[in-house]
Amino acid sequence: MQKYSIFNLVKNAFSNHENWDLAWKDPTPKEEYDVVIIGGGGHGLATAYYLAKEHNITKVAIIEKGWIGGGNVGRNTTIIRSNYMHDENALFSEFGMDLWRKMSQDLNYNVMFSPRGIINLAHSDAQMNTYARRGNSMRLNGIDAVLLNREQVKEIIPMADFSENVRFPIFGGLMQPSAGTARHDAVAWGYARQADSMGVDIIQNCEVTGFDVIAGKINGIRTSRGNIKTKKVGLCVAGSTNILAEKLNMTLPIETHLLQACVSEPVKPILDRVVTFGAGHFYISQSDKGEMVMGGDLDGYNSYAQRGNLPTLQHVLTEGIAMMPFLSKLKMLRTWGGIMDMSMDGSPIIDKTHIDGLYLNCGWCYGGFKATPASGWTFAHTIAQDRVHELNAGFSLNRFSTGHLIDEKGLGTKTWIS
Amino acid sequence: MLHIKCPHCGMRSQNEFSYGGDASIKRPQLNKEISDEEWDNFVYNRKSLRGKHLELWQHLSGCRQWIKVERDTATHEIFNTYKADEEIT
Numbered sequence: 001m002q003k004y005s006i007f008n009l010v011k012n013a014f015s016n017h018e019n020w021d022l023a024w025k026d027p028t029p030k031e032e033y034d035v036v037i038i039g040g041g042g043h044g045l046a047t048a049y050y051l052a053k054e055h056n057i058t059k060v061a062i063i064e065k066g067w068i069g070g071g072n073v074g075r076n077t078t079i080i081r082s083n084y085m086h087d088e089n090a091l092f093s094e095f096g097m098d099l100w101r102k103m104s105q106d107l108n109y110n111v112m113f114s115p116r117g118i119i120n121l122a123h124s125d126a127q128m129n130t131y132a133r134r135g136n137s138m139r140l141n142g143i144d145a146v147l148l149n150r151e152q153v154k155e156i157i158p159m160a161d162f163s164e165n166v167r168f169p170i171f172g173g174l175m176q177p178s179a180g181t182a183r184h185d186a187v188a189w190g191y192a193r194q195a196d197s198m199g200v201d202i203i204q205n206c207e208v209t210g211f212d213v214i215a216g217k218i219n220g221i222r223t224s225r226g227n228i229k230t231k232k233v234g235l236c237v238a239g240s241t242n243i244l245a246e247k248l249n250m251t252l253p254i255e256t257h258l259l260q261a262c263v264s265e266p267v268k269p270i271l272d273r274v275v276t277f278g279a280g281h282f283y284i285s286q287s288d289k290g291e292m293v294m295g296g297d298l299d300g301y302n303s304y305a306q307r308g309n310l311p312t313l314q315h316v317l318t319e320g321i322a323m324m325p326f327l328s329k330l331k332m333l334r335t336w337g338g339i340m341d342m343s344m345d346g347s348p349i350i351d352k353t354h355i356d357g358l359y360l361n362c363g364w365c366y367g368g369f370k371a372t373p374a375s376g377w378t379f380a381h382t383i384a385q386d387r388v389h390e391l392n393a394g395f396s397l398n399r400f401s402t403g404h405l406i407d408e409k410g411l412g413t414k415t416w417i418s
Numbered sequence: 419m420l421h422i423k424c425p426h427c428g429m430r431s432q433n434e435f436s437y438g439g440d441a442s443i444k445r446p447q448l449n450k451e452i453s454d455e456e457w458d459n460f461v462y463n464r465k466s467l468r469g470k471h472l473e474l475w476q477h478l479s480g481c482r483q484w485i486k487v488e489r490d491t492a493t494h495e496i497f498n499t500y501k502a503d504e505e506i507t
Contacts, residue, residue: 242466253462255439256491301437304468304492311419311433344462400462401454413461416437 001197004108023189024196029203032229033061035383036221038208038244039236040064042073042184042369043361045191046376047234047383048200049107054377055384058199061230063223065207065240069188072238075338076369077261077283077295079274081118081179082143085134088394088406089347090141095391096374097143097178103373109190112288115180118274119153121160121323123168127278131174138176146175159270160324168279168322181274181285187372210247211358218357234359234383239304239339241362248355252362253344253400255415258299259366260308260316260337264330266290275323282319284327291333294320298340298366300416308337340366342415345399347406350379350392359383360397365415420494425501426481438474440464441486468492472506 002008002021012020035051037044040062051057062068080100082093103111122128128147135145149172154162162170196202203225210222211233220229237244239256266289274285282296296316299309313335321328343349343363348371350361361379364371378392388396394406411417420432446452446460471491476484486500500506 242464243468246465251459251463251465253458253464255464255466256468301489302440302466302471302473302491303494305494309419309432309494344464401458414439416439 001193023193024202027201027203029061029063029206029223029225029228030201033201034059034230035232035234036060036228036230037062037234037236038221039071039238039240040068040192040202040204041071041236041238042069042188042191042372043238043364043375043379044234044236045069045188045195045202046372047236047361047379049191049195049198050377050380051384052195052198052200054380057384060195060199061201061203061228062195063206063208063221063228064202064204067204068192068202069185072338072340072368073184073188073372075261075336076184077285077293078181078184078369079118079179079283079285080113080182080370081176081274082370083118083120083134083138083145083174083176083179084408085137086347086406086408087141089408090138090143092374092378092391092395093370094141094143095377096371099373099377100182103182103187103190107190107194109186109193110183111186111190112183113180114182115178116273116285117175117177118179118276119148119156119173119175120276121153121173121278122171123279124171128171131172135174144176144178146177148173148175156273157271157275159326160275161322166322168277173278179274184369191376208244213248213355216354216356218355232357232359232383234361234379236361236379238341238362238364238368241341248358250353252349252397254349254363255302255342255344256304257301257340257342257416258303258305258308258337259295259340260299260313260335261293261295262313262317262335263287263291263293263333264327265333267292267330270326277319277323280319282316282323284320284324292327292330296320298342298416299337302416304339306337306339308335340364340368344413344415345405345407346409346411346415348375348395349397350375350382350395351388351397352382352386353397363395420496422475422487422496423499424477424480424483425485425499425504426483427477430477430480434477434479435475436478438476438484440466441472441474470497474502
């Protein structure tokens with residue numbers, strides 16, 4: 001594989017950049033693979049990459065119904081953070097932060113990781129206390145957290161509404177300075193290119209239509225491009241998890257819901273952090289192109305539409321304008337939606353299943369993008385070793401039966417309440 | 419914008435309603451000895467169908483009644499709405 005470097009850039013300039021290698025091939029499916037990963041999104045591509053890199057398993061296929069990176073990895077608001085209170089989420093995400101920091105070098109692909117920091121705003125004394133508690137929990141787990149008072153927040157984001165007579169005055173905030181953003185498409189493409197170079201087959205436009213399970217063991221999958229034999233299948237299909245689970249006669253603690261995001265027209269640099277509104281659900285950052293990247297609540301009812309509804313968008317942007325009034329002057333450039341695998345406690349599932357050779361990676365809710373490297377790394381371990389890693393031991397499927405829920409927000413099973 | 423026909427009040431905008439989830443889930447009978455699996459199926463496990471989905475909504479900013487709505491989760495087409503206690507055949 002051609003390395004991406006300044007030397008190769010100059011060299012290829014002489015031939016008008018017409019002789020670059022393809023970033024990944026378009027192979028026809030083979031008859032048999034050691035591992036088949038279903039879903040060519042961020043998590044699936046990362047899983048295949050770490051299977052090859054960390055476990056030397058290269059006879060791997062990624063089966064993707066559409067095109068790689070066309071789902072949630074290309075639809076999110078690119079926020080990367082590890083500001084969790086519970087140990088399972090905190091340690092897992094912080095492990096991921098390390099992978100993010102090294103990712104561009106590791107993949108020889110500029111993923112534009114930008115550790116610009118995230119600030120969760122607080123709008124009451126009670127919320128400040130809650131954030132102090134969460135910040136302390138984070139620091140005990142080795143994650144950077146800083147509790148900011150009103151004046152400190154004002155210094156960092158003076159464009160927010162700091163007037164006295166507002167419904168939700170800013171009392172302060174909790175900041176994770178090492179959090180940030182990355183270019184989401186580059187993450188998918190970087191993992192795909194490296195996985196392909198190590199022998200992984202990336203098979204696009206190929207829909208999984210069924211599974212061959214014999215005596216409780218996976219024996220292969222059926223696809224729109226023929227049958228494929230394999231002893232190990234990893235499911236990484238986010239919002240389509242329930243559709244494939246139905247083909248396996250499994251009912252999961254997952255519901256599929258729609259989440260929207262939007263960007264404004266590009267403007268000059270004004271916001272150099274990620275900021276979240278604490279009295280509702282709204283988050284914002286500014287892209288390198290200058291667009292304000294925004295998102296918030298789920299649409300609020302089960303949906304596979306991949307396209308949003310205006311009342312929710314209006315609600316979310318009302319919160320945005322309450323927080324940063326200048327947003328009302330901007331024009332909306334684009335809105336879009338993606339379908340989320342909402343788990344019943346808000347935390348993911350990375351586990352084996354009752355079917356031998358079937359591994360499950362789902363339940364990312366709206367936090368899937370930041371988890372991409374850690375999810376791929378731990379899922380690859382789980383598949384290769386046929387046992388969970390200590391980092392994903394808490395993300396078990398049976399925690400719902402045993403009562404070991406990881407309910408970060410304390411919302412319970414109403415996944416659409418956010 | 420969804421338009422939901424409340425069986426009590428008629429056609430109203432989605433803004434008047436709040437969602438209540440899968441309406442096909444039945445609570446296990448009171449005082450009946452049940453397995454953990456049956457309880458999990460009631461509390462946590464969901465089919466989350468793509469296509470026709472029977473779900474609960476509450477006409478919160480209207481008559482405040484809970485109703486059942488049969489809606490397509492991919493196209494958002496609403497086929498029918500029912501009173502909460504109405505038997506659906």
